Amino acid sequence: MSEFLDQLCKRVPGLILKTEGADVAHACTDWRKRYQTSALAVLEPMNTSQVQAIVKVCDEFNIAISTQGGNTGLVGGAVPAAAGEAAARQHVVLKTGRLREVLKLDESNLTLTASVGYTLFEIQEYAQAHGFLFPLSLASEGTCTLGGNLASNAGGVAVLRYGNTRELCLGLEFVDAQGQLCGDLRGLRKNNTGYDLRHLLIGSEGTLGVVTTACMKVVPAPKSRCVAWLNVDSIQAAVDALTFVQGHLYGELSSYEWMNAQAIDVVQTHFPARAPAWPNGGDHVLAEFTSLGGEAELRDSVTATLELLLENQTSVRNITIAQNGREMDTFWALRENISEAQAKEGLNVKHDVACAVSQLPLFHDVALNAIAEHGVDVNPILFGHLGDGNLHFNLSAPKGTDSASFLKQHQDLLNSLVHEAILQCGGTVSAEHGIGQLKAELLRDITSAGNYRMFQAIKLAMDPKNLFNPGKLVLM
Amino acid sequence: MSEFLDQLCKRVPGLILKTEGADVAHACTDWRKRYQTSALAVLEPMNTSQVQAIVKVCDEFNIAISTQGGNTGLVGGAVPAAAGEAAARQHVVLKTGRLREVLKLDESNLTLTASVGYTLFEIQEYAQAHGFLFPLSLASEGTCTLGGNLASNAGGVAVLRYGNTRELCLGLEFVDAQGQLCGDLRGLRKNNTGYDLRHLLIGSEGTLGVVTTACMKVVPAPKSRCVAWLNVDSIQAAVDALTFVQGHLYGELSSYEWMNAQAIDVVQTHFPARAPAWPNGGDHVLAEFTSLGGEAELRDSVTATLELLLENQTSVRNITIAQNGREMDTFWALRENISEAQAKEGLNVKHDVACAVSQLPLFHDVALNAIAEHGVDVNPILFGHLGDGNLHFNLSAPKGTDSASFLKQHQDLLNSLVHEAILQCGGTVSAEHGIGQLKAELLRDITSAGNYRMFQAIKLAMDPKNLFNPGKLVLM
Numbered sequence: 001m002s003e004f005l006d007q008l009c010k011r012v013p014g015l016i017l018k019t020e021g022a023d024v025a026h027a028c029t030d031w032r033k034r035y036q037t038s039a040l041a042v043l044e045p046m047n048t049s050q051v052q053a054i055v056k057v058c059d060e061f062n063i064a065i066s067t068q069g070g071n072t073g074l075v076g077g078a079v080p081a082a083a084g085e086a087a088a089r090q091h092v093v094l095k096t097g098r099l100r101e102v103l104k105l106d107e108s109n110l111t112l113t114a115s116v117g118y119t120l121f122e123i124q125e126y127a128q129a130h131g132f133l134f135p136l137s138l139a140s141e142g143t144c145t146l147g148g149n150l151a152s153n154a155g156g157v158a159v160l161r162y163g164n165t166r167e168l169c170l171g172l173e174f175v176d177a178q179g180q181l182c183g184d185l186r187g188l189r190k191n192n193t194g195y196d197l198r199h200l201l202i203g204s205e206g207t208l209g210v211v212t213t214a215c216m217k218v219v220p221a222p223k224s225r226c227v228a229w230l231n232v233d234s235i236q237a238a239v240d241a242l243t244f245v246q247g248h249l250y251g252e253l254s255s256y257e258w259m260n261a262q263a264i265d266v267v268q269t270h271f272p273a274r275a276p277a278w279p280n281g282g283d284h285v286l287a288e289f290t291s292l293g294g295e296a297e298l299r300d301s302v303t304a305t306l307e308l309l310l311e312n313q314t315s316v317r318n319i320t321i322a323q324n325g326r327e328m329d330t331f332w333a334l335r336e337n338i339s340e341a342q343a344k345e346g347l348n349v350k351h352d353v354a355c356a357v358s359q360l361p362l363f364h365d366v367a368l369n370a371i372a373e374h375g376v377d378v379n380p381i382l383f384g385h386l387g388d389g390n391l392h393f394n395l396s397a398p399k400g401t402d403s404a405s406f407l408k409q410h411q412d413l414l415n416s417l418v419h420e421a422i423l424q425c426g427g428t429v430s431a432e433h434g435i436g437q438l439k440a441e442l443l444r445d446i447t448s449a450g451n452y453r454m455f456q457a458i459k460l461a462m463d464p465k466n467l468f469n470p471g472k473l474v475l476m
Numbered sequence: 477m478s479e480f481l482d483q484l485c486k487r488v489p490g491l492i493l494k495t496e497g498a499d500v501a502h503a504c505t506d507w508r509k510r511y512q513t514s515a516l517a518v519l520e521p522m523n524t525s526q527v528q529a530i531v532k533v534c535d536e537f538n539i540a541i542s543t544q545g546g547n548t549g550l551v552g553g554a555v556p557a558a559a560g561e562a563a564a565r566q567h568v569v570l571k572t573g574r575l576r577e578v579l580k581l582d583e584s585n586l587t588l589t590a591s592v593g594y595t596l597f598e599i600q601e602y603a604q605a606h607g608f609l610f611p612l613s614l615a616s617e618g619t620c621t622l623g624g625n626l627a628s629n630a631g632g633v634a635v636l637r638y639g640n641t642r643e644l645c646l647g648l649e650f651v652d653a654q655g656q657l658c659g660d661l662r663g664l665r666k667n668n669t670g671y672d673l674r675h676l677l678i679g680s681e682g683t684l685g686v687v688t689t690a691c692m693k694v695v696p697a698p699k700s701r702c703v704a705w706l707n708v709d710s711i712q713a714a715v716d717a718l719t720f721v722q723g724h725l726y727g728e729l730s731s732y733e734w735m736n737a738q739a740i741d742v743v744q745t746h747f748p749a750r751a752p753a754w755p756n757g758g759d760h761v762l763a764e765f766t767s768l769g770g771e772a773e774l775r776d777s778v779t780a781t782l783e784l785l786l787e788n789q790t791s792v793r794n795i796t797i798a799q800n801g802r803e804m805d806t807f808w809a810l811r812e813n814i815s816e817a818q819a820k821e822g823l824n825v826k827h828d829v830a831c832a833v834s835q836l837p838l839f840h841d842v843a844l845n846a847i848a849e850h851g852v853d854v855n856p857i858l859f860g861h862l863g864d865g866n867l868h869f870n871l872s873a874p875k876g877t878d879s880a881s882f883l884k885q886h887q888d889l890l891n892s893l894v895h896e897a898i899l900q901c902g903g904t905v906s907a908e909h910g911i912g913q914l915k916a917e918l919l920r921d922i923t924s925a926g927n928y929r930m931f932q933a934i935k936l937a938m939d940p941k942n943l944f945n946p947g948k949l950v951l952m
Binding site for chain 2 (some may be wrong): 219249301
């Protein structure tokens with residue numbers, strides 16, 4: 001394959017190309033260190049033309065391309081395939097982090113156009129410096145890139161108000177399997193001229209092309225914020241309260257996070273923050289509201305609505321509105337530290353599931369009942385973006401038992417019970433993490449024949465040699 | 477072809493099938509009576525299974541399917557092709573208006589699931605009866621159907637706040653070229669499990685499959701409304717005012733409609749309503765705000781913001797806030813009667829163009845200058861959804877001249893000058909009307925080679941025999 005690398009160097013002048021063992025190994029290891037694969041080289045193009053030239057050479061030599069942004073994905077989508085036919089292919093890792101040619105903001109069009117190598121945090125900061133909010137926000141924002149966000153249709157904590165990465169994108173440019181530049185960056189809010197290539201690329205996990213630049217929506221930065229904590233009887237009570245609150249403050253509600261009692265217990269065991277109305281049993285909700293108006297007006301509206309809620313819905317036990325920024329931070333810390341607190345207690349079986357908001361209570365009961373019926377004793381640490389229908393349904397070992405042997409013994413069964421339950425309730429086994437190589441076989445097994453055949457037909461049409469990320473998302 | 481019709485009757489029990497000359501001619505004539513084509517029969521399935529069976533029989537006999545909702549489209553997309561290779565194919569017209577199996581609303585998930593045969597008006601009414609707003613709204617809403625809205629990605633007057641049909645759809649089911657049912661109706665707000673078939677079908681104008689049912693977003697019905705009229709120096713002043721207003725009332729602004737002085741002149745010539753601050757020269761803007769809060773609070777916020785605007789932006793001449801519902805209706809009547817008023821003066825050359833909001837003033841000047849440079853005297857009646865970057869750039873004959881000979885002499889040149897200008901400004905030649913058969917050749921000519929090749933590859937992959945709407949959107 002030295003001929004391939006020679007051609008790359010010759011036809012992509014100035015390309016940063018790394019073949020040192022340590023560099024390659026680093027780029028071939030995923031975030032969770034679940035996959036350790038190999039590649040001929042790591043390529044770090046500086047601009048779109050270099051990406052086009054790379055794809056053309058790879059096409060000629062039939063070398064597979066594993067595109068990688070910040071490499072923070074959770075399903076092995078950004079490293080070469082470790083198993084199956086795809087693993088037998090020769091790969092390069094194409095790192096997009098140096099694609100930083102474009103970064104600009106259009107205040108009248110409310111759009112930000114950026115090369116995909118910028119980190120999400122850089123893009124947030126850039127928007128903020130201009131008085132705008134780029135609403136995408138996730139735990140890995142300091143490291144993940146815009147390219148990875150687009151490839152995986154990243155979600156995060158503000159989806160309820162602003163949507164996923166998909167809903168924030170007005171256009172993108174990508175290099176196709178022939179090395180041609182496709183798509184557009186016009187930033188149009190209305191444009192009915194052909195099939196929507198943008199939405200086909202978003203969430204395609206690097207299997208249809210290499211996205212190089214995108215035009216994203218921004219919104220005027222909110223000026224006021226109000227955070228409330230609700231203590232409620234159950235997940236059904238949390239759903240009912242959401243419906244009520246949306247009827248009054250649909251435009252202001254920006255987060256609605258639910259946590260069960262066990263989740264609050266575990267976070268209070270390992271962190272100093274204390275939940276309002278604890279110990280009071282029941283479940284908990286954190287609701288955040290933001291607006292472009294004054295702080296006092298927002299707080300008055302929220303207070304009035306939540307007082308009405310408390311009067312009208314007996315399954316709401318207690319409501320506390322944060323009195324200042326410090327209290328808001330405390331409320332958020334409770335929510336955000338759950339994962340870390342749970343990790344401190346050992347390994348656990350994680351699920352990233354979603355269904356219609358109205359079906360969440362049913363799913364909750366169906367899943368826990370199925371686990372009980374199979375005689376598995378678990379400590380359910382359940383929480384998530386209830387307003388989006390998305391739960392992190394994490395199952396820990398019962399207190400005082402060994403988490404490693406719990407995992408070994410029960411992981412497969414728990415996965416299949418939770419997946420069965422969510423599918424039975426019309427939901428999805430991957431709300432925001434995607435499929436990658438981790439869930440590619442699962443996806444094939446649970447997708448209808450018609451839809452899967454269509455996935456394969458699209459992949460074959462757009463990437464006939466299966467150059468882009470073989471063995472991920474859709475199996476050919 | 478009697479064998480084909482026999483098979484249809486046999487294999488699709490109960491199918492309503494019309495072959496009478498008048499029925500067929502009616503279904504083969506488009507809304508604007510620009511196309512009068514022919515078909516073997518008009519098929520009116522009552523349910524999804526019948527659609528599947530129809531497609532299977534058509535596939536066997538290689539009969540093309542022209543799918544038709546309310547037949548209100550403006551680009552000949554809903555009637556069989558009149559020219560080119562596609563016109564030589566034998567067609568059926570598949571009318572979807574009897575697909576009315578499903579209509580339901582999920583208050584907690586904020587979704588409405590409906591068969592595509594319901595008219596947009598029926599769906600609006602259904603949502604309203606449950607206390608919700610289905611925000612899509614267009615002139616043809618009494619006749620057009622959900623299916624047509626999805627196929628054409630319909631826009632309308634509330635796109636600024638709520639998006640196009642695309643942004644309102646959470647999932648759809650469609651029958652593919654093999655007669656298989658694809659897609660889903662789960663109504664998920666987060667779901668990263670494969671390519672987004674929904675967005676591929678939306679705006680595909682019946683060329684990739686027959687959509688039968690869709691899951692759409694609803695929002696809590698606004699309780700208050702406030703309408704303001706702005707008199708401004710120019711289109712640039714209108715854009716600057718929009719940017720200012722969005723900085724304060726981004727969440728409340730639901731329409732922002734611009735009209736030039738000539739548009740207001742013509743509507744006042746034929747209708748009784750009078751614009752505030754007229755005659756004062758300059759352009760005009762109608763801005764509508766809505767909220768879930770009280771009428772007085774909304775009016776106070778709007779008043780405060782617009783007073784600030786008047787202080788800060790000298791290119792804003794005058795602002796009037798409607799004092800009651802009657803005045804709101806008067807303001808809207810001015811905007812909505814422009815098309816009819818213009819029609820009363822004779823034929824005109826219409827354009828449905830869009831670009832980034834920030835580029836609209838440039839486009840406006842480039843287009844009018846190009847027309848002047850070519851020595852064509854026109855009366856430009858310009859108006860549209862400025863907040864979405866979408867203008868109806870309609871060119872009438874100068875006053876006192878014959879509109880028919882004006883059209884005959886100048887239409888082609890004016891079309892090409894306006895299209896050149898909008899493309900030069902990074903815009904699109906079809907903002908909301910789509911391509912159909914009217915603009916299929918234009919689309920091929922102006923689309924980049926890479927994008928057009930991808931359109932063809934997708935079409936071929938999903939509909940290898942080109943059964944669905946041949947000769948529309950993408951030419952094979």
